[in-house]
Amino acid sequence: xxxxxxxxVNGQATEFLCEADASALxxxxxxxxxxxxxxxxxxxxxxxxxxxxxGTLVCACLVLGAELEGRELLTIEGVAPPGGLHPVQQKLLxxxxxxxxxxxxxIVVAAKALLDRDPDPDETTVRFALAGNLCRCTGYxxxxxxxxxxxxxxxxxxxxxx
Numbered sequence: 798x799x800x801x802x803x804x805x806v807n808g809q810a811t812e813f814l815c816e817a818d819a820s821a822l823x824x825x826x827x828x829x830x831x832x833x834x835x836x837x838x839x840x841x842x843x844x845x846x847x848x849x850x851x852g853t854l855v856c857a858c859l860v861l862g863a864e865l866e867g868r869e870l871l872t873i874e875g876v877a878p879p880g881g882l883h884p885v886q887q888k889l890l891x892x893x894x895x896x897x898x899x900x901x902x903x904i905v906v907a908a909k910a911l912l913d914r915d916p917d918p919d920e921t922t923v924r925f926a927l928a929g930n931l932c933r934c935t936g937y938x939x940x941x942x943x944x945x946x947x948x949x950x951x952x953x954x955x956x957x958x959x
Contacts, residue, residue, distance in 0.1 A: 804865040806831070807875025815862035822846045824862035825872060833873035833902045837931070844930030847903035848872050854910040856929075873902035876909055885909055888947040894939035900932040908944045916952055920945060 799814040806829065813828050822839075825831045825848075837845035839858045846857040849871040857872075876883045882890070885908045895901045904927060911918060911926035918926070923944045924937070932940065 800863045802863060802866045804867065805869045806865075807870070807872060813862070817861070817863060819862040820858050821848070821850075821860040821862050821865055821870070822857035824865070825857060828862075831872050831874050835899050835902060837899060842931070843900070844903040844907060844927075845900055847906045847930065849906060849910055852910075852913075854907055871906070873906055876905055883909060884947040884951050885912070885944060888943040888950065889940070892939045892943040892946065894935060894943040896934035900930055900934075904930045904932070904940060908947065911944070912948055912951060916948060918945070918948055923948075 798817065800817055801812065801814055803810070803812045805811060811829065813824060815824050815828060822834055822836055825834050826836070834848055834857050835845040836858060837843035841856040841859040844856065847854055848857045849855075850860060850865075851869050877886060883905065885905050889895055889901065889905070907927055907930055908923075911923065915922060920941060923941050927937070927940065927944070
């Protein structure tokens with residue numbers, strides 16, 4: 798039986814029908830066409846499908862689509878301002894901190910969640926905040942440096958749009 802869900806996705810009122818057992822990740826990718834969140838493990842272990850649900854970082858593969866009713870969801874597609882990049886995205890590019898791209902959407906969302914609550918994290922805090930995001934290509938040093946650099950840019954307002 799299909800369930801009717803009304804929610805907000807990336808700031809836009811959205812409604813859809815989904816099966817009771819459909820994950821939020823399935824709804825995002827298959828129903829709403831938002832394919833930025835990736836399916837890596839489908840068990841909440843890799844972080845590739847990380848999204849913000851009412852401001853809290855969650856793995857979309859572990860949330861049912863029906864649970865989105867009346868909630869606010871932010872995906873990788875909603876992180877950047879129109880026509881620009883979020884500072885985390887910009888610094889990942891500048892630090893050449895990505896390769897295949899599977900993990901990057903989740904890392905960007907997790908880093909945004911961190912910087913929203915802690916604008917001046919130290920390296921240990923960044924590593925802890927991103928610990929749920931697995932990357933098999935780059936290692937993590939460039940990613941950590943990029944997030945620290947994004948935090949500094951955001952604090953300094955160094956011409957990077959938030």
